[in-house]
Amino acid sequence: MATNVIMPQMGESIAEGTVTKWLKKVGDNVERDEPLFEISTDKVDAEIPSPAAGVLTKILVGENQTVAVNVIVAEIDGQGSAVAAGEPEPSPQQAGSAPPTPPAPSSPPVSGGIPTPAPVPAPDGDARPTSQSAGPGLQPAAASAEGASADESVAATDGGNGHKIRSSPLVRRIAKENQVDLRSVKGTGLGGRISKKDILAYVAAGPFTPPAPVPPQVTTQPVPVPSQPWPQRMPASQSAAQAEPLQTPSPAAWAGQTQVVPMTPMRKQIAEHMILSRRTSAHVTTVFEVEMTRVHETRAQNAAEFERRNGQKLTFTPFFVRAAVEAIKQYPIFNASVDGDNVIYKRDLNIGIAVALETGLIVPVVKHADEKNFLGVARTVTDLAERARSKRLNFDEVQGGTFTITNPGVFGSLFGTPIINQPQVAILGVGVIEKRAVVRNDAIAIRPMAYLALSFDHRVIDGAMADQFMVRVKTVLENWSEAVL
């Protein structure tokens, strides 16, 4: 009995979605809820679980095809009848790469004649890949920023300036698996073909190639400040947040050449948002130094119990969230937005927490943070961070933030000058928490300290107000009392 897999609706206003990657192929067994395919929509990219257990018998919508919500994209047969292994998976292979012309055998008939492909014109700047080999990340530069659309697949065939990259389906598959744009690969095969050797060599050597397939990206619209995983850096203390290094290109192994690497959709969105934010808000950053002794002690006292009860480590995040909440309550302008000549004060206090992923970042939102006590905030933050890392966030959980907290300190930055997450008006960046020598009662003391940097929109917040806000944050943190909080 067949189950239809449909294009889900990821949000009320979303009418269509693009399949970016099939995680299973026709003939594969799939469990219920097992990730089946990835989609990209206007608002969010997501991994879609299988609605049923069985064998994936048909794929009706191929990668990089866009269909309306509720369109059937695949079929699963629950009776476990496996498709014959040889059946090719229907995918929108483009006719772009013309088959090699038939040979005129030049040698005696005993030898096999190897077809010689027609000579390939020299590539030019507008060259496009011939098929959807590049996968979700790699759109031709001319494409819309919103993500793959059905027009992509058509465009590739009537193709740019007609340049076609010769390569076999095998090579295209390897390229896709490694997020490589074949335009960047030099082909040493006949007629400029990219051979298996070429693509494998490129993958092995190319420093800008991500080492692993891109995990599904769940981003907000707009995209927040790039930031690092949530706090740790107290000496000898552990933190729940991942301390994985960000993906940065390693020093070029191939000095002297340039490589053209198109941006992934997430990267493009981040790039656009950063510029947009800078142009929109009048960014000013004010920095305060906060003594973290009380927070540190409180955390240490409660860490074991929290971990026992919740299975996750207690981080510093909930402390900063609570402090921010207290300050916002006192200075509601920090929970507002600018709309033309109006200031929109939002009622809900939703604090976004920036979490770094392997290839990007995501900002899950603690909704109604003002209605939660410390424990509630801690649990929510822990849950969101864990599900952010395992890509199980819901669309709603990355929406609706009114204030953002980020953590440049995880890699040791003293403080940053974060970019505001539009349409908010402020963002709080927490620097590294480390022991420093400070003056207390005219004597030198060693205390755990942190710089907190607040970037705010000077269109609606003046320096004095920003500083008062930060004084409140500082006061809350330095006088942390469980009884109150």
Add this chain to the structure above:
Amino acid sequence: MAVLTHLEAIRQGIWEEMERDPSVFLIGEDIGVYGGAFKVTQGMLEKFGADRVIDTPISESAIVGAAVGAALMGMRPVVEMQFMDFIACGFDQIVNMAAKIHYRWGPAVPIVIRGPSGAGVHGGPYHSQSNEMWFVHTPGLKVVVPATAYDAKGLIKASIRDNNPVIFYEHKFLYRRIKDEIPADDYIVPLGKARVAREGTDISVITYGAMVWTALDAAEELEKEGISLEVIDLRSLLPYDEDAVLESVRKCSKVILLHEDTRIGGFAGELAAVIAERAFDDLDGPIVRVTAPDTPVPFSPPLEEYFLPNAKKVADAARKLAAY
């Protein structure tokens, strides 16, 4: 362990089966008194007697027909074709009787028809053919083509024990030219399974019979140029080891199909189709065939040399394919 030639290994295999199973007997032209045109059955008449080593008139049709009849009565005849080229005279008995009796009315026909095939000895058109495809195309038969002495013994024993009619090709060029260490024990090599004759990474050469050696020679040559050939020895053509073929193709992504048989209707066509059907997405280059051309086998030695695939032709094809 003795070192035996291809021919001696086959003899030993038949001998052992004759000893093991009294229902096995031999029938063919000149196999008894003369010991066989190539001496495969030398000594067997003396050992096993005229009841079990039967010299016949020159009539392949009668020979095969008698064997089929004996098989239906519970014997396990091993028929020798003096040259596999003559098998055409017994064609009807093979394809219409032997191949179809089990399907049509039940009893098994456990005969083996064995004989020398192949070219390279200036035998001319009637003593040099590779006609295996006539029988690969006949459902109900099995077709076996060993390439090594070790496999020849193991496969002849397995064929004699098989309850189906088996056509067993022995390449005359290999009879005395190749040797192997042959265990004296009762080992068999299963029908229907290929063997990796040489592991490689760049191009898979799928072949059988004497051409396995040709491929190995080419591989040695190409190793020096940095091209790594994998050589798959099919050993059986019907049934054949499709999985082994596909596995090798998937690994190397480029394939050369090599046989001494002529091109059209040769086994390479079947393999090319299966590879294209089931491993299309694993290919990084066109499927290439290296075969004899579509003519009878020439007698003239230079023409025969021109006709036959050889290591140079395989290497040339491999170089082109590697550069594709």
